[in-house]
Every structure is written in structure tokens, then in C-alpha cells.
Amino acid sequence: MSKPVPLSKLDEKEFIVPANSACQGCAGSIVARIVSKVIGEDMVRQEVACCGPAFGNITQPVFYGEVFEGAGAMMTGFARAFNRLGRDDIRVTGIIGDGGTTDIGFQGLSASAERNEDMLWVCYDNEAYMNTGGQRSSATTKFAATTTTPVGEFSRGKKERKKPLPILVGVHRVPYMATASVAYPEDFIGKLQYAKPVKGFRFIQVSAPCPTGWNYDPRYSVKVAKEMVLSGLWPLYEVVEGALRITYKPKELKPVKDVLRSQGRFRHITDEEVDEIQGEVDEFWGRLQEKDGGPLF
Amino acid sequence: MAKFEVMVGNKAVAYAAKLARVKYVSAFPITPQTTIVQYLADMIANGELDADYVNMEGELSCQSSAMTAATTVRSFTATSGPGLLYMHHPMHMTTWARLPLVMAVVHRSTKGMQPDQMDTMSQRDTGWLMIECQNSQELLDTGIMSFKIAEDERVRLPTIFMGDGYILSYTSEPVELPAQEEVDAFLPPYKRPYPMFPEEAKEAMALMSQMWNPFVDPQNVWKQQQEAAMNAKTVIREVNAEFEKWFGRSYGNGLVEEYKCEGVEAVLVAMGTIASTAKTAIDQLQRDGRKVGLVAIKSFKPFPDDDFQRIGADVKAMGVIDRNVSTGTLGGITFTELRHSLYDLDERPMTLNFHAGMRGKEVRVEDIKRMAEKTLKAARGEKVTPLVEWA
Amino acid sequence: MEIRFHGRGGQGAVTGVRILATALFYDGKFTQGIPMYGTERRGAPVVSFLRVGDERINERDLVHEPDMVVVLDPLLGRTVPITEGLKKGGLVLINHPKGGKETGLGGKFKVATVDATSIALEVIGRPITNTAILGAFAKVTGMVTLEAIEKAISEQWSGRVADMNVRAVRKAYEMVSEPVDVSGVKPVDVVKPVPGDRDVSSWRLFKPEMDKGKCIGCRRCYILCPEVAISMVDNKADINYRYCKGCGICVEECPVKAIEFVQETI
Numbered sequence: 001m002s003k004p005v006p007l008s009k010l011d012e013k014e015f016i017v018p019a020n021s022a023c024q025g026c027a028g029s030i031v032a033r034i035v036s037k038v039i040g041e042d043m044v045r046q047e048v049a050c051c052g053p054a055f056g057n058i059t060q061p062v063f064y065g066e067v068f069e070g071a072g073a074m075m076t077g078f079a080r081a082f083n084r085l086g087r088d089d090i091r092v093t094g095i096i097g098d099g100g101t102t103d104i105g106f107q108g109l110s111a112s113a114e115r116n117e118d119m120l121w122v123c124y125d126n127e128a129y130m131n132t133g134g135q136r137s138s139a140t141t142k143f144a145a146t147t148t149t150p151v152g153e154f155s156r157g158k159k160e161r162k163k164p165l166p167i168l169v170g171v172h173r174v175p176y177m178a179t180a181s182v183a184y185p186e187d188f189i190g191k192l193q194y195a196k197p198v199k200g201f202r203f204i205q206v207s208a209p210c211p212t213g214w215n216y217d218p219r220y221s222v223k224v225a226k227e228m229v230l231s232g233l234w235p236l237y238e239v240v241e242g243a244l245r246i247t248y249k250p251k252e253l254k255p256v257k258d259v260l261r262s263q264g265r266f267r268h269i270t271d272e273e274v275d276e277i278q279g280e281v282d283e284f285w286g287r288l289q290e291k292d293g294g295p296l297f
Numbered sequence: 298m299a300k301f302e303v304m305v306g307n308k309a310v311a312y313a314a315k316l317a318r319v320k321y322v323s324a325f326p327i328t329p330q331t332t333i334v335q336y337l338a339d340m341i342a343n344g345e346l347d348a349d350y351v352n353m354e355g356e357l358s359c360q361s362s363a364m365t366a367a368t369t370v371r372s373f374t375a376t377s378g379p380g381l382l383y384m385h386h387p388m389h390m391t392t393w394a395r396l397p398l399v400m401a402v403v404h405r406s407t408k409g410m411q412p413d414q415m416d417t418m419s420q421r422d423t424g425w426l427m428i429e430c431q432n433s434q435e436l437l438d439t440g441i442m443s444f445k446i447a448e449d450e451r452v453r454l455p456t457i458f459m460g461d462g463y464i465l466s467y468t469s470e471p472v473e474l475p476a477q478e479e480v481d482a483f484l485p486p487y488k489r490p491y492p493m494f495p496e497e498a499k500e501a502m503a504l505m506s507q508m509w510n511p512f513v514d515p516q517n518v519w520k521q522q523q524e525a526a527m528n529a530k531t532v533i534r535e536v537n538a539e540f541e542k543w544f545g546r547s548y549g550n551g552l553v554e555e556y557k558c559e560g561v562e563a564v565l566v567a568m569g570t571i572a573s574t575a576k577t578a579i580d581q582l583q584r585d586g587r588k589v590g591l592v593a594i595k596s597f598k599p600f601p602d603d604d605f606q607r608i609g610a611d612v613k614a615m616g617v618i619d620r621n622v623s624t625g626t627l628g629g630i631t632f633t634e635l636r637h638s639l640y641d642l643d644e645r646p647m648t649l650n651f652h653a654g655m656r657g658k659e660v661r662v663e664d665i666k667r668m669a670e671k672t673l674k675a676a677r678g679e680k681v682t683p684l685v686e687w688a
Numbered sequence: 689m690e691i692r693f694h695g696r697g698g699q700g701a702v703t704g705v706r707i708l709a710t711a712l713f714y715d716g717k718f719t720q721g722i723p724m725y726g727t728e729r730r731g732a733p734v735v736s737f738l739r740v741g742d743e744r745i746n747e748r749d750l751v752h753e754p755d756m757v758v759v760l761d762p763l764l765g766r767t768v769p770i771t772e773g774l775k776k777g778g779l780v781l782i783n784h785p786k787g788g789k790e791t792g793l794g795g796k797f798k799v800a801t802v803d804a805t806s807i808a809l810e811v812i813g814r815p816i817t818n819t820a821i822l823g824a825f826a827k828v829t830g831m832v833t834l835e836a837i838e839k840a841i842s843e844q845w846s847g848r849v850a851d852m853n854v855r856a857v858r859k860a861y862e863m864v865s866e867p868v869d870v871s872g873v874k875p876v877d878v879v880k881p882v883p884g885d886r887d888v889s890s891w892r893l894f895k896p897e898m899d900k901g902k903c904i905g906c907r908r909c910y911i912l913c914p915e916v917a918i919s920m921v922d923n924k925a926d927i928n929y930r931y932c933k934g935c936g937i938c939v940e941e942c943p944v945k946a947i948e949f950v951q952e953t954i
């Protein structure tokens with residue numbers, strides 16, 4: 001079980017070169033920085049095609065594999081090879097976008113989880129293919145306007161609901177699975193610290209809003225992430241060896257309406273569409289609470 | 298009525314698919330192809346195009362689904378570089394099933410973001426026809442022609458029409474958009490090329506057995522594919538000529554475009570945007586009295602070997618510019634294929650090769666002029682080294 | 689005629705060039721608008737080119753010796769050599785609040801200025817200068833008519849957005865200064881970033897200013913700054929402005945409002 005880490009407990013050591021080539025206010029950058037800080041000395045980073053290389057300004061070794069579909073397989077190769085030479089001190093860590101995780105990389109994700117490969121897979125979830133200019137992914141929230149799900153006379157944005165990836169990984173019965181958010185760094189760091197020494201497959205999906213793709217002022221990146229947690233759009237929980245635990249419980253969920261409306265990608269949605277998302281959020285939150293403290297399935 | 302619009306190359310590609318009235322589009326973004334599928338998404342959202350548009354989870358699926366859709370409706374997909382590499386397996390399947398799918402490839406290197414031809418060259422032997430373009434107008438026109446070529450009974454091979462990423466995909470220039478009615482008249486409705494309905498079970502079985510039957514000559518599949526590709530040479534010429542009749546534009550003879558080649562001693566041979574820039578170089582050189590012309594390869598597959606035999610018999614030297622390399626063989630890929638075409642000539646011209654523009658390295662007019670001067674030198678019988686040069 | 693455009697990712701330089709290419713086409717010219725794409729993201733310096741001719745332009749390399757340079761961002765010249773390769777006697781049109789001799793540019797060329805940022809803020813409400821600059825372009829070059837630009841704009845946008853942009857174009861047409869010769873002016877040095885240098889200060893439109901007296905040392909801004917531009921000195925947050933892109937996250941997230949967001953000045 002993870003425990004939030006107060007920021008005062010963090011040591012000063014950084015594994016990052018300040019300033020990167022990502023957009024102003026990119027929350028993905030915050031994820032990459034926190035991961036490299038917490039995993040530290042022992043980290044080897046795997047990247048695939050995504051915005052990740054724009055915030056790949058770290059001092060640990062990075063393997064940028066243009067093989068977008070291959071995150072799970074490439075990390076498997078590293079983990080096995082390091083292990084073969086007795087280097088199981090090395091933490092093979094992937095910082096992978098939602099596309100490289102839930103879409104093109106899903107086969108490798110599921111396969112690595114099933115084989116329980118020794119890797120830490122951190123998915124920074126900006127809910128679209130941002131590196132190529134904001135096309136939908138299966139992690140995009142329903143109704144969001146993206147460049148491949150535009151809004152027009154014959155289209156209301158994305159048609160399908162967000163893929164419930166954390167649950168899907170959870171049912172693989174991996175040693176560790178968690179959700180996190182850049183707005184709750186204490187919780188996120190606690191989860192990373194818990195996951196770090198665990199052997200086998202560990203997965204954390206971190207909500208990381210993207211001002212460029214979601215169309216809001218960059219200064220609100222963390223605020224948007226926070227509102228998503230407070231409204232239940234992105235609940236924080238973890239699954240340790242099959243047992244689910246909600247790690248942050250807002251006393252009462254805020255309505256999703258405001259956080260949706262604050263983003264340009266949802267500017268077009270109607271009250272009925274908001275209600276539809278609200279309904280799904282309420283239902284999911286209800287189920288999570290039922291499962292809280294017990295087995296995921 | 299035709300109308301003009303200043304647009305980027307990728308929009309011209311999207312228009313080609315729209316004007317061909319494709320009914321199935323599988324989409325997966327990759328720079329520099331991405332805006333093609335974005336334009337198509339917009340056209341569908343605005344009701345300008347009625348098609349099933351599927352955002353796939355990767356290119357393997359893009360190619361596979363477009364392939365099966367092409368059994369039944371006119372289908373389209375588009376990609377670049379690594380995306381094309383990821384399609385490789387089903388691409389072989391598409392030619393095996395002889396499905397006339399059309400795909401746009403916006404060249405991107407297989408090692409990096411910038412353009413070169415290694416993406417399509419890596420698919421050279423899949424059996425797909427490959428037609429290269431020099432500007433946005435040509436992309437639009439070639440796109441429309443590609444459907445007609447691919448779907449011709451004598452061919453029935455999937456076809457790639459392609460152009461350089463960045464240099465064409467994002468560059469805006471005036472493009473004439475043909476009227477929908479004229480395109481409809483030029484390109485007849487799709488004929489279902491592959492029986493897959495339950496009531497066609499017999500025909501479907503027969504096809505399957507052709508593909509898999511252990512008792513027929515296993516090489517047949519390849520032999521027929523080769524014959525079809527050779528037929529394509531005739532079909533491409535015809536379609537190019539017919540396009541000229543309808544729309545007033547054509548591209549050389551459809552296979553090669555000879556630019557200012559009358560009475561020259563030497564020619565440069567190039568493809569795509571390098572050929573386009575080479576036209577400026579040739580203009581300047583001829584103004585200075587140099588006897589050098591340009592042959593732009595339009596159809597890479599089928600390779601226009603008859604044309605090269607004809608041209609090769611008339612000139613003393615050919616300088617081939619390759620935005621690609623076949624590692625382990627001396628020279629670029631069009632260089633090797635061109636030399637192969639010339640082998641049967643009684644008197645062969647001198648051939649030189651330049652690797653240029655790989656991974657997006659800029660090819661300037663001056664660079665091409667220098668290559669032309671070297672080729673002219675060879676034409677004069679002077680010794681030139683090296684034979685193959687990294688320009 | 690070859691023109692180079694300098695701007696920043698997100699300022700709409702690419703759209704601006706396409707609108708101009710369209711307008712010039714309506715006025716009977718053949719055009720080629722080439723954006724230079726890399727992996728630049730919002731805020732990073734970008735370049736585009738425009739070729740204008742009488743027939744289809746075959747040349748497809750980049751423009752190395754432009755006849756004219758158009759600059760969308762007044763601060764770009766500090767880090768980007770915007771007049772590099774400019775032909776002798778060429779012209780610079782720059783979005784700048786001051787006169788042609790006070791832009792920091794000097795050499796054997798002329799400079800015209802227009803305060804496109806103020807015009808855009810006033811007319812459009814956002815500092816998007818890509819259309820306003822076109823009005824100034826029409827005036828100083830005489831190559832393209834306002835009508836053609838307006839027609840091209842009305843194809844790009846419709847309704848209110850088109851109207852606002854048209855107004856910005858007209859206003860800039862009125863307000864642009866006469867080109868002045870700057871051969872006597874000593875240019876301000878361009879500090880070209882060396883590879884690996886991560887100075888991103890030129891990305892900023894606003895600057896976070898820290899009131900150390902108010903800082904309670906909670907470290908929230910320190911852990912949330914995407915650039916790692918904030919360090920803790922004596923348990924107070926300290927901003928290194930070389931690395932700060934001015935995103936404003938620290939301003940929003942400080943629980944005691946110790947950080948203020950102030951507009952950068954030229």
C-alpha cells in the first residue's frame with residue numbers, strides 16, 4: 001500500500017536538465033520530472049514516439065525507440081538482459097503516452113503484464129496523440145473535439161467513451177497498478193516510491209492535461225488536473241495484488257460540468273451530453289467505492 | 298466546374314480521396330501524413346464526404362482493415378515512414394488477394410522525421426504499384442488516376458501515390474480542383490473486386506484455393522502479380538492520356554516525364570521534389586548553353602525500363618539522383634534498376650549516381666547543377682570519380 | 689521574389705503565409721508557401737518562406753537569400769538572426785512598437801514597423817499578429833491588394849472572426865511606418881543559443897514574480913514547475929528566469945499567492 005510523501009521529505013537531487021522543448025505549461029513534463037527524481041540513480045528510461053522526448057531532458061540513460069508500437073517489448077528486452085548480467089538493481093522505466101499505452105502499444109502492455117515482466121510503466125495520460133497534433137486516442141474522453149474527431153454538422157466530437165485502462169491492467173493481477181494525477185504530487189510520489197522496489201510489472205497512469213490539445217490557458221494545467229480528480233473524472237486509486245484501494249476520497253464529487261466547460265475541447269457540448277458524462281462518472285465512482293478495500297474482481 | 302484553391306499537398310491528397318468518393322478510410326496519424334486524415338475527418342464532419350472513417354489503433358490495423366474493406370467498397374488509407382513499415386505484412390497480403398486499394402504515402406525517413414524514400418523503397422517488392430509526385434497538383438491528379446489504374450481489370454494491384462513529406466505535404470500552392478461530375482465520369486463506380494458475400498461462397502472458395510491450393514504451381518501468385526505489374530505500364534499510359542483529355546493535364550507519358558531533353562548529351566534522372574528542383578537547375582544550365590536535360594521518374598513500380606532504353610540510346614551519360622540507398626549494394630535503388638534496364642543496349646551511356654536528400658538533407662539548385670556538370674563531364678568522355686557519390 | 693517569415697509556434701505564421709499566398713494568387717501571381725517544420729512546439733521560434741512568381745514554381749529548396757523578411761514577434765531578434773542572408777537593399781517588416789531605427793536592426797536594408805501586437809489586442813482581443821501583419825505587408829510592398837487579402841481571410845474564417853481579422857488588416861495597413869534606411873544603425877547583437885543551451889526566457893509573454901516575504905516554503909511550485917526552473921534557497925522558492933517559459937502554473941498553484949504574473953516589456 002502506498003503512502004503520500006510530504007514534499008518536505010523530498011531530497012534536492014535532480015536528474016533533469018532544467019527547461020525543455022515541450023509546450024508552456026505541459027503537465028507531461030511534470031510527470032517525467034517527478035518519475036526521474038523518485039526513481040533516481042537506478043533508472044533507465046524507455047521512450048517511444050510521443051511528446052515524451054520533448055521532456056526527455058533527464059540525465060539518466062534514455063533509449064528512444066521510434067517503434068511506437070513496441071514499448072512493452074523493448075522494456076522486456078532491457079529487463080531480461082540486465083537481469084541476465086545480474087543487474088536487477090536497474091529500474092527499467094517507461095514514460096509512455098496514452099496512445100503508446102492504450103492503442104498501438106496495448107498488445108505489448110497486456111503481454112508484458114501477463115508475463116509479469118520486471119518494469120515500471122508510467123503512462124502520462126493527455127488523452128490524445130498530442131505529438132502529432134491532437135488526434136483522438138482510446139483514452140480520450142467522450143465528446144472531446146480532437147483533430148480526428150472534429151465537431152461539425154455531422155459530428156459531436158469523439159463518439160466512444162474513454163477506455164478503462166487502469167481496470168484492464170488491474171485484472172491482469174499485476175503486482176502493482178495505480179492511477180495518479182499531477183495535481184496530487186504527494187500521492188503520486190508515494191505511489192512511485194511504493195512501486196520502485198517491487199519486482200515484476202508495475203503500472204501507473206497519471207492524468208497529465210495538455211494545454212495545447214485541450215485548449216485552455218497553460219497556467220491552468222494543474223488546476224484542470226485537480227478538478228478532474230475532485231469531480232470524479234479521474235479518481236485516484238491503486239490495486240495491489242488484486243486488491244483495490246481508493247487513495248483519495250473527495251467528500252463530495254464536484255459536478256463535471258465546470259471542469260469540462262473550462263476546456264476548449266468541450267466547448268461545444270450540450271447539457272444532455274454533460275449529463276451523460278456525469279452519469280457515467282457517478283456510476284463508476286459508485287462501483288469504485290463498493291470495491292474499495294476489497295478485491296477488484 | 299473546376300476551381301482553384303491555394304492548399305498544402307496533404308489537402309490535395311485528401312481531395313483526391315474525396316473526389317474518388319472513397320467509402321472507407323482508415324486513419325492513424327503520423328507526421329507528415331497526419332493532416333491528410335484530419336482533412337478527411339473534417340470533410341466527413343461537415344457532410345462533404347460520405348464514408349466510414351475509422352480511427353484505428355495503429356497502422357497494422359489501418360492497412361489490414363482497408364484491405365478487407367477494399368473487397369467491397371473503394372477504400373483509402375495514408376501513412377508515412379515508420380507507419381508504412383508497420384504495414385508491411387498486410388501489404389503483401391493485399392497484393393496476394395489482388396485488391397485494388399489505394400494508399401497515399403507522404404515520404405518520411407525510416408530513421409528520423411524528415412523525408413527520404415526509404416519508407417516506400419522498403420516496400421519495393423510487396424507488389425504495390427508506386428507513383429511519385431512533384432507538386433500538390435500532381436498529388437491530386439495522380440491520386441485520382443491511381444484508383445483508375447489500380448482498379449483496371451488488367452492490373453488489379455494496390456497502388457501507392459506518393460510525395461515528399463514537409464516539402465510537399467505542408468507547402469501551400471495553387472491547385473486546380475476538378476469538378477466532381479467530371480471525376481465521376483472519368484472514374485467509374487467501384488466494382489466489387491472480390492466475392493465475399495455468403496451467396497458467393499463458391500467463388501470465394503475458388504479464389505481461396507487459387508491462393509492456397511498446394512496442387513497448382515506455388516509460384517503462380519508471383520507470376521500473375523508480375524504480369525499485372527507489367528500490364529500496368531500500358532494502363533498507366535492510357536490513364537494518363539485519358540486524364541489529359543478530361544482535365545487538360547498529364548504527366549509525361551505517365552511513367553516518365555522528359556524535361557527539355559531534345560538534343561541533349563546527358564540527362565539527370567530524379568524523382569519527386571528533387572526532380573522538381575532539378576527543372577530549375579536545367580533551365581539555368583540550358584540558358585548557359587549546357588546540353589543536359591531531366592528525366593523524372595513518375596512510375597517507380599512498374600519501372601519504366603522501355604523508356605530508359607529509348608532515352609539511354611540517345612544520350613552519352615545519365616546522372617541518377619537517389620533519395621535512398623540499398624545498403625550493401627553500390628548505389629541507390631533507382632540507379633540499380635536503371636542500370637539493369639540499360640544492360641541490353643548495344644551501346645550504353647555512362648551512368649553516375651548521387652545519394653542526395655536523405656533524412657531531409659536539403660537539395661539546392663546549386664547542388665543539382667554540380668551533379669549535372671559532373672554528368673556532362675562523363676558525357677564528354679572524361680574520367681569522373683567517384684561513380685557513386687554522397688552529395 | 690522570395691520572403692522569409694519569422695514567428696513563434698502558435699502565433700499562426702503558417703496560416704498567415706497561406707493566407708498571403710492565397711491573396712497573391714487572387715492578384716494573379718503563382719505562389720509557394722513553405723513552412724519549416726520540425727518538432728517545434730508552441731512558443732518556439734519558427735520560420736516560413738514564401739516564393740512569388742508568374743508561373744508554377746518548380747524550385748523546392750528553402751529560401752536562403754530573401755528579398756524581404758517579415759517578423760511577427762518583436763523579441764525574436766534577440767535570439768534569432770532574422771536578417772541573415774537578406775539581400776542588399778532588402779526590406780524588413782517587423783511587428784514592433786517603435787520606429788524602424790529603434791528595433792535593434794541595422795545594415796544595408798530598410799526597416800518598416802507596425803505595432804501589430806497592440807492592433808491585435810485591440811481588434812481581436814488576443815496577441816495573434818499573423819493577419820494584422822499582412823495589412824502592413826500590402827502597404828509597404830504594394831504587391832497585393834487589400835481586397836485580395838480580405839477575400840483570402842473570408843475563406844479561412846467566417847463571421848465575427850473573419851471580420852475582426854479584416855479589421856486588423858486594415859488598421860495595420862493604415863498604421864505601418866514608411867520603410868527607413870538603417871545602414872547607419874549599429875545592430876544589437878544577436879545572442880544565438882548554443883546547442884544544448886536551454887535558455888527559454890524568450891518564450892515568455894508574462895513573468896512570474898516571487899514575493900519572498902510571502903513564500904512559506906511549501907514546495908508546491910518547486911515540484912510542479914514543468915521546467916524545473918524553481919529551486920529552494922533557504923527554504924524559499926527561487927525562480928531561474930533563463931529556464932522559465934512563463935506558463936503561470938506556479939502563479940496559480942501557490943497556496944498563499946506569493947507569485948504575481950506580470951506582462952513582459954520590450
Ligand SMILES: Cc1ncc(C[n+]2csc(CCOP(=O)(O)OP(=O)(O)O)c2C)c(N)n1
Nearest residue numbers: 049050051068097098099100129130131327
Ligand atoms: C508506427 C508509428 N505510427 C505513428 C507514429 C506517429 N506518432 C508519433 S507520436 C504519436 C502520438 C503519440 O501519442 P501518445 O502516445 O498519446 O503520446 P503524446 O504524443 O500524447 O505525448 C504518433 C501517432 C509513429 N511514430 N510510429
Ligand code: SF4
Nearest residue numbers: 022023026051130210
Ligand atoms: S502537446 Fe501537450 S503533451 Fe505535448 S508537449 Fe505540448 S503540452 Fe505537453
Ligand code: SF4
Nearest residue numbers: 913932933935936938
Ligand atoms: S511560470 Fe511556469 S516555467 Fe516559469 S517558474 Fe512558474 S511554473 Fe516554472
